[in-house]
Amino acid sequence: MKTETFHYDNRIVRAFAIATVIWGLVGMAAGLLAAVQLFWPEANLQLQYVTFGRLRPLHTNAVIFAFVGNGMFMGVYYSLQRLLKARMYSDRLSWINFWGWNAIIVGAAITLPLGFTTSKEYAELEWPVDVAITLVWVVFTLNLIGTILKRRERHLYVAVWFYIATAVTVAVLHVVNSLEVPAGAFKSYPIYAGVQDALVQWWYGHNAVAFFLTTPFLGLMYYFLPKAAQRPVFSYRLSIIHFWALIFLYIWAGPHHLLYTALPDWAQSLGMVFSVMLVAPSWGGMLNGLLTLRGAWDKVRQDPVLKFMVAAVTAYGMATLEGPMLSIKSVNSLSHYTDWTIGHVHSGALGWNGFIIFSMLYWLFPRLWNTRLHSVRLANWHFWIGLLGIMFYAIPMYWAGVTQGLMWKQFTPDGFLQYPNFLETVTQIVPMYRLRAIGGSLYLLGTVIGAYNLWRTAKSGVFEPDVEARAVIQDAPRQAEHGHRWIESKPVLFTALTTVAILIGGAVEIVPMYLIRTNVPTIASVKPYTPLEVLGRDLYIREGCVGCHSQMVRPFRSETERYGDYSKSGEFVFDHPFLWGSKRTGPDLQRQGGKYPDAWHYNHMEDPRSTSPGSIMPPYPWLLTRKLDTNALPARIAALRKVGVPYPPGYELGEAQAALAAQARAVVANLALGSITNAPPDTEIIGLIAYLQRLGTDIKAAPSAAAPVAAAIATP
Amino acid sequence: MIRNVLSDIGGVGLYGVISICLFVTVFTGALVWTLLQRPSLMASLGHLPLADGERRRNPEGDSHHE
Numbered sequence: 001m002k003t004e005t006f007h008y009d010n011r012i013v014r015a016f017a018i019a020t021v022i023w024g025l026v027g028m029a030a031g032l033l034a035a036v037q038l039f040w041p042e043a044n045l046q047l048q049y050v051t052f053g054r055l056r057p058l059h060t061n062a063v064i065f066a067f068v069g070n071g072m073f074m075g076v077y078y079s080l081q082r083l084l085k086a087r088m089y090s091d092r093l094s095w096i097n098f099w100g101w102n103a104i105i106v107g108a109a110i111t112l113p114l115g116f117t118t119s120k121e122y123a124e125l126e127w128p129v130d131v132a133i134t135l136v137w138v139v140f141t142l143n144l145i146g147t148i149l150k151r152r153e154r155h156l157y158v159a160v161w162f163y164i165a166t167a168v169t170v171a172v173l174h175v176v177n178s179l180e181v182p183a184g185a186f187k188s189y190p191i192y193a194g195v196q197d198a199l200v201q202w203w204y205g206h207n208a209v210a211f212f213l214t215t216p217f218l219g220l221m222y223y224f225l226p227k228a229a230q231r232p233v234f235s236y237r238l239s240i241i242h243f244w245a246l247i248f249l250y251i252w253a254g255p256h257h258l259l260y261t262a263l264p265d266w267a268q269s270l271g272m273v274f275s276v277m278l279v280a281p282s283w284g285g286m287l288n289g290l291l292t293l294r295g296a297w298d299k300v301r302q303d304p305v306l307k308f309m310v311a312a313v314t315a316y317g318m319a320t321l322e323g324p325m326l327s328i329k330s331v332n333s334l335s336h337y338t339d340w341t342i343g344h345v346h347s348g349a350l351g352w353n354g355f356i357i358f359s360m361l362y363w364l365f366p367r368l369w370n371t372r373l374h375s376v377r378l379a380n381w382h383f384w385i386g387l388l389g390i391m392f393y394a395i396p397m398y399w400a401g402v403t404q405g406l407m408w409k410q411f412t413p414d415g416f417l418q419y420p421n422f423l424e425t426v427t428q429i430v431p432m433y434r435l436r437a438i439g440g441s442l443y444l445l446g447t448v449i450g451a452y453n454l455w456r457t458a459k460s461g462v463f464e465p466d467v468e469a470r471a472v473i474q475d476a477p478r479q480a481e482h483g484h485r486w487i488e489s490k491p492v493l494f495t496a497l498t499t500v501a502i503l504i505g506g507a508v509e510i511v512p513m514y515l516i517r518t519n520v521p522t523i524a525s526v527k528p529y530t531p532l533e534v535l536g537r538d539l540y541i542r543e544g545c546v547g548c549h550s551q552m553v554r555p556f557r558s559e560t561e562r563y564g565d566y567s568k569s570g571e572f573v574f575d576h577p578f579l580w581g582s583k584r585t586g587p588d589l590q591r592q593g594g595k596y597p598d599a600w601h602y603n604h605m606e607d608p609r610s611t612s613p614g615s616i617m618p619p620y621p622w623l624l625t626r627k628l629d630t631n632a633l634p635a636r637i638a639a640l641r642k643v644g645v646p647y648p649p650g651y652e653l654g655e656a657q658a659a660l661a662a663q664a665r666a667v668v669a670n671l672a673l674g675s676i677t678n679a680p681p682d683t684e685i686i687g688l689i690a691y692l693q694r695l696g697t698d699i700k701a702a703p704s705a706a707a708p709v710a711a712a713i714a715t716p
Numbered sequence: 717m718i719r720n721v722l723s724d725i726g727g728v729g730l731y732g733v734i735s736i737c738l739f740v741t742v743f744t745g746a747l748v749w750t751l752l753q754r755p756s757l758m759a760s761l762g763h764l765p766l767a768d769g770e771r772r773r774n775p776e777g778d779s780h781h782e
């Protein structure tokens with residue numbers, strides 16, 4: 001047997017590891033600031049840039065793409081080389097991956113506070129950044145496939161399959177969901193509208209969770225858990241079944257984010273069935289991980305790496321039991337829009353992703369720097385403080401979610417809403433928001449301790465950039481291999497098959513939505529937004545109002561009583577993008593138009609507590625002074641026409657501005673009626689008010705288009 | 717509730733049926749294939765993470781099975 005000597009690249013692993021720690025601290029600090037703002041709105045520091053609506057996407061992008069993303073690359077770049085007994089295919093590609101990815105994150109950290117956002121959750125970044133993401137992801141994928149092709153190990157370990165599935169799926173998801181028409185350097189409109197846009201977005205959103213927060217980390221679990229425990233995974237067979245079942249089920253589960261919305265029934269049921277089935281492979285994977293440690297629990301007690309890993313895998317089990325539960329329509333009718341979702345998210349994010357990343361970091365640092373962990377005691381402190389942080393985060397959120405969900409639905413014996421004032425249901429749960437901030441502080445404190453410990457570890461050792469390794473040279477590939485072993489020795493074919501698998505899943509879900517494009521019953525009275533409303537809607541997007549307000553009245557009596565007629569899919573045909581929202585920190589706004597006078601909105605936006613004492617909504621004084629960007633109008637109207645909104649040709653060349661000015665004057669006149677006499681007609685607030693007053697009013701003009709309403713309304 | 721929306725394209729329920737059938741087929745295939753594998757192969761594959769060919773001993777004390 002001939003052997004060959006080569007070197008693993010540890011430099012790239014170190015770079016991603018350091019970035020993971022730094023971005024983790026930044027992202028969690030942003031989360032904590034957001035958490036504090038929810039009981040103390042003044043914590044926005046009077047700055048539009050870090051007001052909740054803009055801070056929330058900054059937090060989610062920083063933790064998901066920066067913290068979890070760098071952590072994923074760190075683990076993949078380390079384990080892939082060793083599983084394949086080969087250095088990465090190209091050092092240059094590795095570094096383009098690193099600097100490109102982190103430049104994108106810096107781009108996000110600049111553009112999101114400035115209000116450049118598409119408003120689509122986890123896909124907020126505007127089109128230039130979208131293009132950059134695509135390029136960097138292609139670089140990563142090429143590097144991955146290249147390494148697989150030049151490997152010295154014949155078989156692909158199951159972790160590598162998870163990495164391949166991740167690379168391919170994220171690429172497809174990102175591209176399909178980001179199809180948009182630019183209307184300026186940092187502004188675009190998606191080619192989809194309304195129901196379609198929502199379906200594509202949550203097909204993406206769910207699979208971003210599945211293929212960014214889950215599959216790569218399952219791969220990492222299958223590598224680092226056996227590695228740290230120094231024993232093979234409990235059942236390799238089970239890991240294969242886990243893999244196929246998971247990727248095949250996940251891709252269909254997206255509609256569980258849209259239950260009881262205006263999405264067609266069949267899609268909702270499909271999402272529900274597949275989500276419930278997901279519990280099986282997920283728990284298979286969890287048990288496979290935990291059983292790997294059978295008979296080695298004494299090690300778990302001593303080794304912080306295993307401690308974090310066990311807690312992470314357990315949290316994965318909890319989140320994947322809870323997730324399918326939340327996908328059951330009746331449970332979702334209570335949980336959706338409440339803090340229950342937030343609790344679910346963070347038990348997954350803090351417990352599963354966070355802890356598995358810490359586990360990897362504690363394992364990697366001593367090895368990268370050829371030394372021992374600085375302090376096992378501090379690592380244990382980190383573990384317990386982090387765990388306590390998760391408890392203090394999750395439990396109050398479940399409490400808040402259930403409490404508020406029930407309050408929204410509570411009727412008096414006479415058939416009136418028990419809490420007709422939405423605000424009452426908010427003030428009830430504000431104490432829970434305070435507790436959550438304590439939980440977040442603890443978790444962040446743990447991370448700071450961890451960062452210190454890792455830093456000291458690195459200082460005490462000597463970094464070894466290139467680690468020498470030896471492998472047996474493989475003889476010429478055998479012919480006649482059969483079954484999966486054959487597929488697995490043909491990684492390109494395997495990649496193609498995975499792609500086909502996820503494309504079929506996506507197509508089955510999305511194609512019918514294309515078909516109904518022409519079949520969504522057009523409601524004759526639903527008209528495109530006026531120019532002033534277009535600009536107002538863009539402000540609604542810029543300020544991230546969708547982070548706290550839904551525009552989707554579900555067909556329950558409790559909602560139609562509170563908000564008005566339930567939402568119809570035909571109402572959204574001009575909504576590029578859709579703004580249904582996924583969390584109701586404030587009330588639904590779809591039927592907002594005409595509910596209050598213009599002056600009410602003016603006062604409310606300037607200082608929400610002047611009209612609604614006790615409200616936790618932040619003030620938006622800058623809307624009253626900033627000038628409306630009417631210069632942007634032509635490009636926006638043109639882009640909207642391109643995506644299918646029927647503005648007449650040439651409309652933007654003069655007519656649109658005249659219409660805008662006329663409507664602005666009307667708003668100013670209305671404001672004067674409410675004794676606001678000094679409002680300049682060219683400020684942003686005017687546009688926003690025009691948009692808010694338009695919301696949901698078109699359908700009211702319709703001569704009872706909704707005859708079967710009464711029959712269709714469900715009373716859960 | 718919005719079932720009327722889709723009444724225009726015939727047999728849309730078919731998509732649900734297709735999905736389930738595809739899933740069941742693939743899943744059964746993977747299951748059967750996996751169960752048919754030789755235990756010795758499965759065991760050796762399971763050991764892959766433990767043998768990375770690194771030539772240095774870690775102070776943390778990894779034992780490499782090679």
Ligand code: HEM
Pocket residue numbers: 027028029031032033034035036038056059060063064068121341342345346349350353354436437439440441443444547582583585
């Ligand atoms: C110190 C730790 C953290 C704190 C204090 C925190 C706080 C928050 C807050 C206040 C929100 C907004 C909730 C709302 O709108 O009501 C949020 C949302 C979110 N956070 Fe965190 N977070 C933390 C860590 C993380 C981590 C580590 C991750 C991911 C790995 C994460 C992922 C998310 C996601 C995905 C959302 C959006 C949830 C949704 O839209 O349903 N967070 N977080």
Ligand code: HEM
Pocket residue numbers: 121209213214253256257258275276278279282316319320321322323324325326327332335336337341344345348349352353582
């Ligand atoms: C079997 C696995 C899972 C299923 C079936 C599932 C299902 C669900 C459901 C039904 C929702 C609520 C949708 C809504 O009402 O708006 C949800 C939200 C969410 N889940 Fe899971 N979940 C699973 C596992 C996980 C894991 C492991 C994580 C994190 C690592 C996670 C992260 C999230 C996030 C970030 C959201 C918030 C999406 C939003 O912005 O609204 N899920 N999930």
